[in-house]
Amino acid sequence: MTEHITSVRTYLLVFIALMILTAVTVLVAFQDFGAWNDVVALTIAVIKASLVVLFFMHIYHSTRLSKLVVVSGLVWLVILIGLTLSDYLSRGLVGLASS
Template sequence: MSELETHHGEEPHIVSPKIYVLIAATLLICTALTVAASYLELGPWNAVVALGIAVFKATLVVLFFMHIKYSSKLMKLTVFAGLFTFLALVGMSMSDYISRAWGSF
């Protein structure tokens, strides 16, 4: 119940247009960076760079456009739960892929 009360009592955080414009500009710059990086010959690292930039952009969107930076701890935990599950899926699957060939050379 205390949670319910604070939820209703909470003032909605107002984000200034300046921040939104700044974030939008950063996202556009990152998009340009992704395009530029695709012209470099990095072998398998091309994908890594592209994904790295994409993750950075997604983080900005979640934090600012989706207001998670200003939300309650419960909201942050909810986002973290999704991230944690995803990391479990990728991380634990990798435990198979990196070690599958061990001992066979």
């Protein structure tokens, strides 16, 4: 199996990107976007997490099987949160169950 060796340059670039995004996180925390507050914060967080998974955890240069493992993990998280929200978001719809 050929192992891809990531250059120090890539690591540095990713690190700098993460630092900049952290600064952005702090900056936007002081801005009020109303309902979009969570969306903005989570978008930045997702970008940062993706960078970590892709480069620091070597998924970008991994086999398709490793990528499949990562994606299925995410799919399972979506199932957990999505189906739970199918309860929370629809409690008011048919009266009864919600208080």
